[in-house]
Structures are given as C-alpha cells and as structure tokens.
Amino acid sequence: YKRITTKSLVEMKKNGEKIAMLTAYDFTMAKIVENAGIDIILVGDSASNVMAGHETTLPITLDQMIYHASSVVRASERSLVVVDLPFGSYQGNSRSALDSAIRIMKESGGHAVKLEGGSEIKESISRILTAGIPVMGHLGLTPQSIYKFGTYTVRAKEEEEAEKLKEDALLLEDLGCFALVLEKVPAKLAKEVAQSVSIPVIGIGAGNGVDGQVLVTHDMLGMTHEFHPRFLRRYLDLYVEMTGAFENYISDVKSRDFPNDNEQY
Numbered sequence: 001y002k003r004i005t006t007k008s009l010v011e012m013k014k015n016g017e018k019i020a021m022l023t024a025y026d027f028t029m030a031k032i033v034e035n036a037g038i039d040i041i042l043v044g045d046s047a048s049n050v051m052a053g054h055e056t057t058l059p060i061t062l063d064q065m066i067y068h069a070s071s072v073v074r075a076s077e078r079s080l081v082v083v084d085l086p087f088g089s090y091q092g093n094s095r096s097a098l099d100s101a102i103r104i105m106k107e108s109g110g111h112a113v114k115l116e117g118g119s120e121i122k123e124s125i126s127r128i129l130t131a132g133i134p135v136m137g138h139l140g141l142t143p144q145s146i147y148k149f150g151t152y153t154v155r156a157k158e159e160e161e162a163e164k165l166k167e168d169a170l171l172l173e174d175l176g177c178f179a180l181v182l183e184k185v186p187a188k189l190a191k192e193v194a195q196s197v198s199i200p201v202i203g204i205g206a207g208n209g210v211d212g213q214v215l216v217t218h219d220m221l222g223m224t225h226e227f228h229p230r231f232l233r234r235y236l237d238l239y240v241e242m243t244g245a246f247e248n249y250i251s252d253v254k255s256r257d258f259p260n261d262n263e264q265y
C-alpha cells in the first residue's frame with residue numbers, strides 16, 4: 001500500500017472519488033479504522049468530549065493531543081493522519097502557532113494539522129505552511145468558538161455569515177491549505193463552496209454535495225448515546241451491545257460460571 005498524501009486527496013477530488021474520514025484517538029481503534037480502508041484518520045480535539053468527558057473541546061491540551069496522535073500514527077500505514085491543533089495553541093500569535101504545529105509533527109509523527117477559522121487566523125496558517133507542514137482548514141460550526149456562538153446549531157443560514165464562509169474557503173485555498181472541513185452548514189451552501197475551490201471539502205452535517213465525509217467514530221458506532229443530531233448515521237448500537245456483554249460478564253462472575261475448567265491453568 002502506498003500512503004495517501006495531500007496530493008492524492010486533491011487528485012481524488014479531481015477524479016470525483018469521495019474521501020472517507022473518521023476520528024481515532026488511540027492505537028486499537030485506529031488499527032480497525034485503518035484496516036477497514038479509511039482515507040484519512042482525524043485525531044480530533046473531540047477527544048476532549050469523547051475520551052476525557054469534558055463538555056467542550058476547549059480544555060484539551062497540546063500535550064494530550066500529541067499523546068493521542070502518537071498512538072494513532074503507530075496504527076496507520078496507508079491513511080493520512082491529520083491532527084487538530086487544540087484551542088489556545090494557534091490563535092493570536094503565528095509564532096506560537098508554528099511552534100505548536102512543529103511539536104505535533106515532531107513528537108507525534110502526524111502528517112498534517114487542522115485549525116479552526118478563516119481570515120482571523122490567516123497569519124498562523126501561512127506561517128505553518130512555510131515550514132512545510134500541510135494544513136487542513138475547518139469552517140462553519142467551529143466548536144472551539146462555542147462560547148462566541150452560544151449554541152451548536154447549524155451555521156451560516158444568514159446571508160452575511162454565508163458570504164464570509166465562501167470568502168474564507170477561497171482564502172484557505174489561496175493560502176495553500178490542502179483540504180477543509182465544513183461542519184454543520186446548509187447543504188446548498190456546502191455544495192457551492194465545494195464547487196468554488198479545487199481542494200477537497202470534507203463535510204460533517206454539510207450534505208452530499210461535498211468531496212468527502214467525516215464522522216466521529218464513537219458516534220457512528222453508537223457508543224455515545226446522548227448525542228443524535230440529524231446528520232449522524234449510526235452504523236451500530238454499540239452502547240447496547242457493550243452493555244449486554246458487560247452484564248453477561250458480571251453475571252458470569254457472580255454465578256461462578258466464569259472461569260470454567262477450560263479457562264484456567
């Protein structure tokens with residue numbers, strides 16, 4: 001297997017081949033996702049919610065992202081591993097943004113970084129790119145700005161925000177980003193954005209007119225039960241499956257059924 005590169009992703013868009021991306025935060029999950037044939041593994045800062053139980057993505061640190069990313073990189077052979085720069089590690093100061101991105105690349109072995117935002121962070125994006133580090137953009141619902149938005153509802157329904165989003169997408173392409181994520185925006189707008197740029201647009205809650213899709217793995221497996229936005233297709237109900245397995249184990253222990261004669265030395 002040849003490894004997927006940022007170049008091959010742009011080729012895939014050109015050839016009309018859709019790009020499949022999923023999250024992973026640890027070696028075992030990444031190995032399964034990898035062997036299934038995923039194109040991109042995202043080490044998302046959603047680890048803050050999914051792994052650590054925080055209410056938002058804001059608390060996760062650069063050190064914690066590097067730990068997750070290094071575990072995922074050890075499982076990847078063909079997939080491109082993209083790592084989120086966490087809140088506070090790139091906004092406001094392009095020098096510290098570059099330092100953060102360099103730490104991710106050096107200490108985790110990841111292949112690219114993802115940053116949330118458009119024109120506000122253009123200096124940071126440019127500076128990271130000048131170091132030869134590929135950057136994936138992220139527009140629309142940007143969870144690190146949740147306290148500015150106030151809610152996790154659909155973004156860019158109003159003309160003004162939609163215009164800014166379209167300009168930001170063009171800007172990200174101009175700066176040299178190799179792809180961008182569009183989160184929770186109207187399908188019509190997302191399609192328009194995907195057609196306006198030559199870099200792949202990966203959607204989550206952005207409809208079918210984009211160049212690829214991403215889901216949070218724990219959500220699509222049905223491990224997270226409280227979360228059911230419209231865009232989330234559940235491929236398993238692992239919460240229920242796992243609960244059944246745990247209940248059986250507990251009952252086997254209590255009833256002395258486990259271990260049996262063949263399960264001991």
Ligand code: KIV
Nearest residue numbers: 023044045046181214
């Ligand atoms: O952190 C994450 O999982 C993400 C995806 C939802 C795109 O950024």
Ligand code: NA
Nearest residue numbers: 044045046084
């Ligand atoms: Na993220």
